[in-house]
Amino acid sequence: MNLKELSELLNLSQTTVSRALNGFPEVSERTRERVQKAAKQNNYAPNKAARGLATGQALSIGHVISTTNQNEMVNPVFGDFVAGVGEVYSKHGYKMLLSIVPPGEDEYQVYRELKAQSTVDAVVVQSPSVDDGRIEFLNKLGIPFIVHGRASECKVPYAWLDVNNRSAFVRATDFLHDLGHRRIALLNGREHMDFAHRRQQGYESSLSSHGIKIDPSIMFSSDMTESYGYQRTAELLKSDNPPTAILTASIIVALGARRAVQQAGLTVGQDISIVTHDDRLSYFHNTADVPMFTATKSSVREAGQRLAELLIQMIANPNMKPPTELLEVELTIGNSTGPAPAN
Amino acid sequence: MNLKELSELLNLSQTTVSRALNGFPEVSERTRERVQKAAKQNNYAPNKAARGLATGQALSIGHVISTTNQNEMVNPVFGDFVAGVGEVYSKHGYKMLLSIVPPGEDEYQVYRELKAQSTVDAVVVQSPSVDDGRIEFLNKLGIPFIVHGRASECKVPYAWLDVNNRSAFVRATDFLHDLGHRRIALLNGREHMDFAHRRQQGYESSLSSHGIKIDPSIMFSSDMTESYGYQRTAELLKSDNPPTAILTASIIVALGARRAVQQAGLTVGQDISIVTHDDRLSYFHNTADVPMFTATKSSVREAGQRLAELLIQMIANPNMKPPTELLEVELTIGNSTGPAPAN
DNA sequence: AATATTTTCCAAAGCGCTTTGGAAAACTCA
DNA sequence: TGAGTTTTCCAAAGCGCTTTGGAAAATATT
CATH class of the missing domain: 3.40.50.2300 (Response regulator)
Incomplete structure (x- = not known):
């Protein structure tokens, strides 16, 4: 079921149906309800590619994971981070696009392609090193991004969320x-x-x-x-x-x-x-x-949630200055510490 | 840079440029090389939405992860599995689309939307339970899928890859x-x-x-x-x-x-x-x-690689009967075993 | 009743690509 | 040389959506 079929079914124009579904004001409540009901019944949802083409938005956010740098996937934190991030993406209608860079291939080339193909609206940079080159690169490339962590040696402004x-x-x-x-x-x-x-x-x-x-x-x-x-x-x-x-x-x-x-x-x-x-x-x-x-x-899961929210704000508001956020930790006392032995 | 601009730059029609890049035979080697070189130089890559719209292919594979079922993300295996799968996707030009179902929302609805929006060409089912409902559901929905693992109580044929x-x-x-x-x-x-x-x-x-x-x-x-x-x-x-x-x-x-x-x-x-x-x-x-x-x-990483290959075969060949594969384990002797104490 | 204003709707263009159906150019062959 | 073949290329339709610029219908104002 596509828009044309749905509009024919309802005896309405495609415009009206589209507007009804996208919450535009110039359609009566009665019509809107009728349209929404029919869409649900017929399990209609706008084709993602067509919508993206028309709006220029991909409604996707890229995460590029390099495995040449074996450390990345050694990272047991990955699953929980992704869960936090993804939850928030879903709520805002975004999809998460994961790109694994196979050993021997160029991570930067992946970013270039994501940009050239307009596959994503923004990207998330994970596990930054002290002098991470991705920050400068992405700034030049002109694709919105946020870093989970920071890069101490990078002095230009960029968006990040980090634990202190x-x-x-x-x-x-x-x-x-x-x-x-x-x-x-x-x-x-x-x-x-x-x-x-x-x-x-x-x-x-x-x-x-x-x-x-x-x-x-x-x-x-x-x-x-x-x-x-x-x-x-x-x-x-x-x-x-x-x-x-x-x-x-x-x-x-x-x-x-x-x-x-x-x-x-x-x-x-x-x-x-x-x-x-x-x-x-x-x-x-x-x-x-x-x-x-x-x-x-x-x-790390909550960090992912918060990071996703910041990034979505950045997409909605391209001219805002890059947000940064520093999360403080909690020190909890457990069974593994005690006074230093007398000696 | 889009196709139109590139073709004007080269004084060729869009068709010819597109064909040159997509490896069609009806374009001379000389022209093809000229086109490829220009594409690389200008960092041209076809817009993903437009291409998807024209071809009907999403070039993406969906992984839907439910967090209502908290067990899924407790899964430390997730990162390595994804790394294996993603590596193979990349090689074949596919993107991995990860959808996290926030607590309280309906996993099946996510699948329905993926289908209605044509967001993905296929999906991967992870962590199946003994009587997993997703298999029957996806069969009915008519979206190609493969299961990592099996569902013992499910008797209809479906594609899977499992460890014995x-x-x-x-x-x-x-x-x-x-x-x-x-x-x-x-x-x-x-x-x-x-x-x-x-x-x-x-x-x-x-x-x-x-x-x-x-x-x-x-x-x-x-x-x-x-x-x-x-x-x-x-x-x-x-x-x-x-x-x-x-x-x-x-x-x-x-x-x-x-x-x-x-x-x-x-x-x-x-x-x-x-x-x-x-x-x-x-x-x-x-x-x-x-x-x-x-x-x-x-x-688990190798399992992911193999599973991805099977799935990509299925996409290329929609009428093949669902492949299945059973991986045997290796028993390695370490330091943690010895003869039962005499007693 | 006639005009102005708002509400409600539509036809059609355009997003950037692939692909069909030919046409022009180059090449064969009698 | 003229007809048939192959090679090389192009114009234009179409994918399914959003959105612009108006038109028709309904309502308000003089």
């Missing part, structure tokens, strides 16, 4: 310091990723403000896997001067760290404290009465 | 039996999910064939979270008649189980054996020289 990773890790480190910990290890994500870079800044800033010297030998940076948490922690525990506390970048890493601690016959929260960042992923409920881990929490 | 979950769990259980284990617990996924249902069948079938009575008190079914693995295992270990081996549905659950075992002061692979299914997610490398867990392995 720096303050989160300041607070986490301060918290451990208050418990008497003086030797605190850091199991960070890859350091070229902006979020990891900022967390490290927070960690170092807190230590410095308490007069503790920064010791690169207990600071690590890697993909955030369980075995990474396990390996580094096991090594640390065996070292000459083991830490009394560990700061990890994700629950997965924290699980690995905990495994190493237990295997060493020590108790988490007594012999060794662990604080982790927690993206509140739906399959890691760190939310018992007393949570498993003391954590800086921030829901 | 039954045989996987037969093998895993047999393996434990061969090691002398007689009391084997099952930490399954939600039982209405088809994959979980089939795994349970495999488990039960193996036990029965060895004359072991099935004991529902050591069989569990839940969302596959770490704390689920931990809780159930902790309880099992405290029970009167604890198992000597545990079969888990995912690495995440296995990690929880391992935590409980260690906390009870026991050793995995000695006091208690664990076998898990492993979807080979990119952020859980269970691939050391000797892997952490003995596991039935099957890459």
